[in-house]
Amino acid sequence: xxxxxxxxxxxxLAYTLAGLxxxxxxxxxxxxxxxxxxxxxxxxxxxxxxxxxxTRVGGKFGWLQTLADGMKLLTKEDLMPEGADGFLFRIxxxxxxxxxxxxFIAIPFAGGDYPWxxxxxxxxxxxxxxxxxLEVFGVxxxxxxxxxKWSLFGAMREAAQVVxxxxxxxxxxxxxxxxxxxxxxxxxxxxxxxxxxxxxxxxDPATFITFWVYFTCATASVNRAPFDLAEAxxxxxxxxxxxxxxxxxxxFFMAEYGSMFSVSILASILFLGGWxxxxxxxxxLHVDGTYFGNLLGCLNVLFKGTLGVAIMMxxxxxxxxxxxxxxxxxxxxxxxxxxxVMFLGAALWQYALPGRNFFGLSRAPAAVYxxxxxxxxxxxxAIEKSAPVETVNAESPTPVAVVLTQSNRGG
Amino acid sequence: xxxxxxxxxxxxxxxxxxxxxxxxxxLTANIVRMAFYLVLSxxxxxxxxxxxxxxxxxxxxxxxxxxGTLVLLIFGVMLTxxxxxxxxxxxxxxxxxxxxxxxxxxxxxxxxxxxVPNWRGRDAAEVQQMQVEKTAAPIAMGxxxxxxxxINEPAQANIVRSGYLLHFEIVSIHLLVVLIGxxxxxxxxxxxxxxxxx
Numbered sequence: 001x002x003x004x005x006x007x008x009x010x011x012x013l014a015y016t017l018a019g020l021x022x023x024x025x026x027x028x029x030x031x032x033x034x035x036x037x038x039x040x041x042x043x044x045x046x047x048x049x050x051x052x053x054x055t056r057v058g059g060k061f062g063w064l065q066t067l068a069d070g071m072k073l074l075t076k077e078d079l080m081p082e083g084a085d086g087f088l089f090r091i092x093x094x095x096x097x098x099x100x101x102x103x104f105i106a107i108p109f110a111g112g113d114y115p116w117x118x119x120x121x122x123x124x125x126x127x128x129x130x131x132x133x134l135e136v137f138g139v140x141x142x143x144x145x146x147x148x149k150w151s152l153f154g155a156m157r158e159a160a161q162v163v164x165x166x167x168x169x170x171x172x173x174x175x176x177x178x179x180x181x182x183x184x185x186x187x188x189x190x191x192x193x194x195x196x197x198x199x200x201x202x203x204d205p206a207t208f209i210t211f212w213v214y215f216t217c218a219t220a221s222v223n224r225a226p227f228d229l230a231e232a233x234x235x236x237x238x239x240x241x242x243x244x245x246x247x248x249x250x251x252f253f254m255a256e257y258g259s260m261f262s263v264s265i266l267a268s269i270l271f272l273g274g275w276x277x278x279x280x281x282x283x284x285l286h287v288d289g290t291y292f293g294n295l296l297g298c299l300n301v302l303f304k305g306t307l308g309v310a311i312m313m314x315x316x317x318x319x320x321x322x323x324x325x326x327x328x329x330x331x332x333x334x335x336x337x338x339x340x341v342m343f344l345g346a347a348l349w350q351y352a353l354p355g356r357n358f359f360g361l362s363r364a365p366a367a368v369y370x371x372x373x374x375x376x377x378x379x380x381x382a383i384e385k386s387a388p389v390e391t392v393n394a395e396s397p398t399p400v401a402v403v404l405t406q407s408n409r410g411g
Numbered sequence: 412x413x414x415x416x417x418x419x420x421x422x423x424x425x426x427x428x429x430x431x432x433x434x435x436x437x438l439t440a441n442i443v444r445m446a447f448y449l450v451l452s453x454x455x456x457x458x459x460x461x462x463x464x465x466x467x468x469x470x471x472x473x474x475x476x477x478x479g480t481l482v483l484l485i486f487g488v489m490l491t492x493x494x495x496x497x498x499x500x501x502x503x504x505x506x507x508x509x510x511x512x513x514x515x516x517x518x519x520x521x522x523x524x525x526x527v528p529n530w531r532g533r534d535a536a537e538v539q540q541m542q543v544e545k546t547a548a549p550i551a552m553g554x555x556x557x558x559x560x561x562i563n564e565p566a567q568a569n570i571v572r573s574g575y576l577l578h579f580e581i582v583s584i585h586l587l588v589v590l591i592g593x594x595x596x597x598x599x600x601x602x603x604x605x606x607x608x609x
Contacts, residue, residue: 012417088444123467123547130474133481137450140484144443159485166478183547 022118026104030097030258037257038066040306041313048317076246081147084243088145093244093251096138100258103131107265108186110275110297112289115186124185125173128266129166132221135259136162139223139230139240142252146243154239157324158223158230164331165220171339172214175207175346176200176270185266189274196278197358201271204359206345211271213339215308218263220331222256225316229324257309264308265301275300421462428455440500446484453477467547554579 005014039054042065046053058064080089106124108117121127136158143155179200180188192198201211220227231239241252268274275297282293322330349360357364432452439445453476460469501509556576 012415015417085441085443088447121466121470123470126474127466127470130470130478133474133478137447137481137484140481141443141447156485159481163481 083147092142110294168335268304
């Protein structure tokens with residue numbers, strides 16, 4: 001987009017404008033997304049508890065309820081405890097919100113040759129996971145600076161939880177990277193083009209299990225019930241945001257809903273084909289690669305992300321909250337070992353049955369292999385040439401061979 | 412306006428942020444604020460890496476250094492939570508020793524950075540010609556034992572071409588040993604009966 005504006009405007013203005021448009025779109029996605037998700041959460045929780053949920057504001061279905069809540073929060077007094085560390089107390093909500101929207105910079109909403117992405121990062125998976133881990137800073141600062149026991153307890157619980165759940169989360173995210181041979185989210189999404197049989201979740205039994213482990217860990221790392229110990233009402237008043245009111249409090253909530261949305265979109269790109277639907281509508285209509293095709297893909301990603309968020313809500317209103325020791329046991333005794341074994345399983349499966357997908361039942365279409373990172377074709381040829389060099393490392397574990405197979409077929 | 416070389420401007424911005432927050436770490440007495448400024452300083456350093464086109468190193472900086480400071484922050488909170496907002500006073504003698512050590516390190520780094528010909532600055536025209544490899548794949552292949560970036564080098568460089576697999580393995584074993592050691596040290600030393608059961 002910057003290059004487009006550059007034709008008509010001075011360079012500095014063109015790139016500033018392009019950057020502002022990207023940032024504006026992302027902030028709006030998070031903010032408007034939070035509006036919709038809070039309404040959705042009220043409706044879903046209402047239905048699960050055999051109520052109607054909001055019905056009045058905005059005519060049918062109470063769809064303006066969140067806006068009314070926002071107005072209420074805006075007019076609330078901005079309180080700060082007397083003993084609080086003012087600077088950190090004020091800045092903490094922005095730290096959380098900033099980390100939450102930064103993750104969207106590297107998340108693509110449509111693929112192909114001209115992906116819809118604010119900034120294409122070639123290690124996108126890694127970047128998104130690294131940035132999502134930073135959201136906990138805001139929570140710890142909030143808990144510490146509030147000068148309240150409840151806040152501090154909530155913050156320390158959250159810190160322990162997020163730090164431990166990052167390990168299995170990262171291990172699960174590595175499995176699609178292994179299958180795609182790239183950490184670029186655009187490449188990972190485009191390798192699952194076509195019918196749902198090409199989705200990585202259906203690639204083999206190991207990836208199928210990995211997806212569910214990923215989803216559990218993602219729910220835990222964004223502090224949703226049943227893992228929302230940081231704000232356990234029954235024990236800690238409201239956890240880390242006990243002392244917050246008004247708009248600052250709502251920033252924490254926008255950050256939470258933004259993170260839920262981003263981990264769900266990440267799940268959809270890593271395992272559920274991203275912008276490639278269960279049925280390849282765009283290519284059946286012969287519009288793939290065009291603007292309209294990208295729009296369809298974008299809607300597809302947003303729908304899958306919303307579906308993920310809705311499932312998190314369903315889980316929240318169904319399961320009781322865990323105790324802190326149960327949360328730690330779930331992470332260290334179940335999620336981490338399962339993720340490690342599934343990583344090994346996916347690597348061995350890929351080694352035994354290269355080029356097959358859908359649990360090894362069908363042959364992956366050749367077009368999928370033509371998606372590559374674009375790092376010089378010469379390097380790919382050079383790897384093939386250098387096969388004798390590889391045999392020197394023959395005693396090294398199988399992942400070497402797997403990765404080499406992956407990159408060879410990329411050329 | 413096009414005379415301005417914008418990457419340099421951003422380099423100066425990120426560099427100033429990194430240095431400014433580093434100084435703020437020194438001048439703050441509160442340990443949690445210190446950790447917060449350290450986070451900002453390290454994040455600005457990650458911005459420098461992104462500016463240089465090294466996304467992988469930048470994300471690594473965010474994950475390891477910024478995430479590592481998180482643990483520091485937690486310990487800061489845990490150790491000072493007995494007495495809230497504890498402030499740390501630095502003695503005059505400590506300032507002197509610290510300044511001396513810092514100046515010696517800075518001197519060494521400046522000497523090293525300016526004496527290597529390859530590290531001298533390039534002019535803008537030369538930079539325009541450079542092609543940054545926009546992928547982490549060569550690094551990953553190097554860690555797995557195949558230096559794809561040096562594949563066209565003459566054959567006698569076989570040792571170099573075998574990559575970083577051995578180093579990688581040594582570091583992994585080290586980390587494993589450290590992890591097992593930490594788990595051993597941190598394990599409860601009480602009798603099983605007094606441990607609450609889940």
